[in-house]
Amino acid sequence: VGFGSALYKWGVSMPSMQRTGIDFGDIMDLERSGEEGREELQERSPLSNVVLDMVAEHFPNPVDAQPRRIPTVWRGDADTDLAESMQLVDEDGEVVFMSTDISMDPHAGEIATGRLFSGTIEEGQELYVSGTAGTNRVQSVGIFMGGEREEVDAVPAGNIAAVTGLKDAIAGSTVSSVEMTPFESIEHISEPVITKSIEAKSMDDLPKLIEVLQQVAKEDPTIRVEINEDTGEHLISGQGELHLEVITHRIQDNQGIDVHTGEPIVVFREQPQDESDEVEGVSPNRHNKFYITVEPLDDEIVEAIQLGEAAMNMPELERREALQEAGMEKDTSQNVEHIFNTNILIDETKGIQHLNETMELVIEGLEDALEDGPLAAEPVQGALVRLHDAKLHEDTIHRGPAQVIPAIRDAVHRSLIDARIKMLEPIQDVRIDVPSEHMGDASGEVQGRRGRVDDMYQEGDLMVIEGIAPVEEMIGFSSDIRSATEGRASWNTENAGFRVLVDSLQTEKISNIRERKGMKQELPPSIDYI
Template sequence: MSFDTKNIRNLALLGHPGSGKTLFSECMLFEAKEISRIGKIEEGNTSSDYTNIEKERGNSLFSTLMHANWKDSKINILDTPGFDDFVGEVICSLKVADLGVMMLNAKNGVEVGTELIWEYIERFKSPALFVINHMDHDKADYEQTLEQAKARFGNKVIPIQYPITSGAGFNKIVDALTMVMYVFPDGGGRPEKQDIPASEMERAQEMHNALVEAAAENDEGLMEKFFEDGTLTEEELAEGLRIAIANQQIFPVFIASAERNMGSGRIMGFINDICPSPADRPAAELADEGTLACDANDDTTVLIYKTISEPRVGMVSYFKVYSGKLKAGDELVNQTNRNSERFGQLFVANGHERTQVDELQAGDIGVTVKLKSSHTNNTLNDKNADRQISPIVFPEPRIRTAVDPPSKNEMEKLMRALHQIEEEDPTLIVEQSPVLKQTLIHGQGQLHLDLIKYRIEKVNGIKMDFIRPRIPYRETITKSADTMYRHKKQTGGAGQFAEVHMRIEPYYEGMPDPTGLSVRNTEIEDLPWGGKLAFYWCIVGGSIDAKYSNAIKKGIMQKMEEGPLTGSRCQDIRVSIYDGKMHAVDSNDMAFMLASTQAFKDGFRQAAPQILEPIYDLEVLCADDVMGDVMGDLQTRRAIIMGMGTDGHYQKITARVPQSEMYQYSSSLRSLTQGRAKFNRRFAEFSPMPPDLQKQLIDEHKTELAEA
């Protein structure tokens, strides 16, 4: 069955881990009769969280597509992970959703994960509503959770429902929109509608009036009607709320107990009746700064928002139809690589279960298999269209690790498997670092890296161990030194001879010419790894022919790529070549290159060398009661605290931390805060290393060279 665009609803279930997203999706599917019984997370039989690792951990690690046919509409449901390590799954879901359903835990209130995800709701300008879940928990606190939501997200947060009682006795919901009370049987399920008790009428009416005012504010006609009559009809109220929600003017608040299936049916009704369809949302942004309206009568354009690889199936592509109609068997052209792709089969999904369909219309979300050369973020069009949906922007990695290299044969298999996962997961970066001589994996957090390891070992059958990654230190000098080196080699025939005299100094922009030398030529080289080499040719009288200048510079550059102290790259050095000797027969480029390399190495060690370590700006968001522990941990990591402040209900710590002290920080922070914290980091600068640590690093390098 194909649904018209106006009868499609696309929602992403969002929230901190433990807020109840997966179980709430089960209730939605059950209420819509898509499943015959509500699964349980501990039994591993939910429609979402169907992979083995999700069943083992009892948490969502991937986004899962489901759908529920409700009345005349189709509600596509994207259940997303709560852990920030898997933020990529949240971002790609919000890209294609038209509504964010933010689950709040009535026991814990607004948690860190809620705050983090809200940033993406704001970035995507997504309409949103809140569901305060776990209302049946003994420590559920509706009032406090609602107040926290208002304090963090503003006065646009407007309650539609409230409970008569919370905790184990929770079974009555007062609804200020419909002005009825829903009374649930003991085991949950379908409620009975009753009149609101007289004792609650004043509060319910006050909430109702607030909804009417919010609905009227967004339409001049409704506002006039409201002023004239003092109220709105049910149809006018629904239309006003639809406009307000679509434009992010209000964020309604509902309550529920997913554990006992209380409240989900009413929320689905609201989503169906009031919340925006894809046609009600602003036109999609295109990469060329144009826009594309969600119109089934336009040419067909789809965006692949997610790809996964499944055994015995191959590549599975999840996509949204942004315009037109997509029929089974249609051929579309990939806008990026211009390859044609045949959508041989179309499916709608409920977790791992897929049902084949003949057609999907603009606004709908579907699945296909075996596309040859199309991946996440690719736009595909029919032959009449030439446009590209603005791609999903994924966050930069926050953590890295190195791979302990197995045997050569295993390494080849491992790299193929890693690149396969990298193709599916845009938040993962696999790097072969020639500088560090390691294979590095960059991810969002330790859980993210653990998931990669699990997949490599369980799915691909390849043993993979993580080891501490090397640090990309830099080497420089802090004072001037004059040095020389004579390279002389006789091998029976033509020999090798070159003598080079040089002065090396710390380089900075605008520094004066070297004292006592006559500068003939200046080259300022921007080094590929950052910093500069200033190469001055100061030969007077022809002691070295200028034709050897490039060879001398090349010898210096070779040593700068693998510095004298630790083998790290050198930067910000000025080298002045001011004297030397050559031989009419035995001098050549190779001889001068070797002589300059050795002269630079000797001079470098005499010029008060300094190792520079990479420093990162770190920002930590955490709960107030764990701030002391976080600060204490940072101090053990040689961190310099740059500032402290608040962000909503949470404390924000900014610090500068050496990269070498950030290894496994993700795991440490999660352990310290019980998962109630998040961090991000970005490179700041290279800074001089403390003398004792510099000596230790140099000694370790000498030991490595001796053992090699």
């Protein structure tokens, strides 16, 4: 076990504490002494050394690990020479490399770091990057010696390689010397739950900021960067207030760009609570009709989708089995037409003429409706949408995008309302380590934020408080907990998904979000259950 600060780059473990002589008292004293203390901590016990020692101690040898890992992380043909080469860690085989990190070096440029499963990677090779066209030319290869990258002539299979020239690679890309089935993608269950606008204080820095934001998004897949089309602002979304603070700190200190960030905006979700009656969606020209119901998905099925265990890009039989294992009925799993975020479309129609050629528009209308829910235009999650029947005009021109998409969007939204859709708020698990004399103040900070304290126990000289709290209420927690405990508390938070917002706050929250987005304040009359 190790712990420390990613922001201030110090870390400790039991072996490192024995080696450096640093104890918990030293850590508390140095942290309280401010910037100079943190710099001393970083110098005496660098986080990179602690993590590297743990990796060397506990990670298995690739020669032992790859024969059992390959069938788990790769869904290609197990009987091919390529599969055998990866399992044997064959340095003479085809190059197969998985990029797990993208970083920027001021001299070398973009560096893709990851595991080399087979082959030998060297300068000048032309390699394919999964999901992109053409090849990328390797400019240099290296390995890391501690925190330093050392260039070498070649890196054989089994090593962690640091490669430049792979301009199309992102974290999770499969890079290879032959076109191949890519590895299972890196899935991140934790979705971004908080958003801030970010802008350069000087217009001269704007091009550099755009470049840095694009790089940040490649380096950290849990960060989402987009442009607000209405205001032109750059929006950056992450796992919480601290996550965005760290990113902003890196942009300012590492890249030298002075930036201004807006007030944090929490991302909510909308989810159906019951099964709806069948709803008819009619196209503007009245020639096309769709009959739809909506019901909530089981949590186990939502989790299977989030983990990548059930996806449209996997073989149909595997997807069916994964959904059935998560609790979906067999007949339903056989009719899955589309999966969008954590929502599923089931096609239960029988022999509808022209539906196959119209299904692409049906899916587009579905995604449009689920991207902006009917309550506050927040994303919908955990919805099972069933298409029971459809009546389509024979002439293609009368069942085009302008007819089908609005009909589906309207039907899905009215079905969601009939299924008593409600707002969900993101929540976080909270852990606070604090001296016993400040335990009451610390637990009060959680409970005063609509939070819940689940457990309190002693660990060494400190009391540990564990609980849960809404992300929105945790904004400003860092400064408040420091004030309440005289700076003697340490804490961490971890996203714990979403929960239904209490009924007493539903109307107020919906109204606030609609006002912020410039939407009409009046809800449709059919939303009378909140």
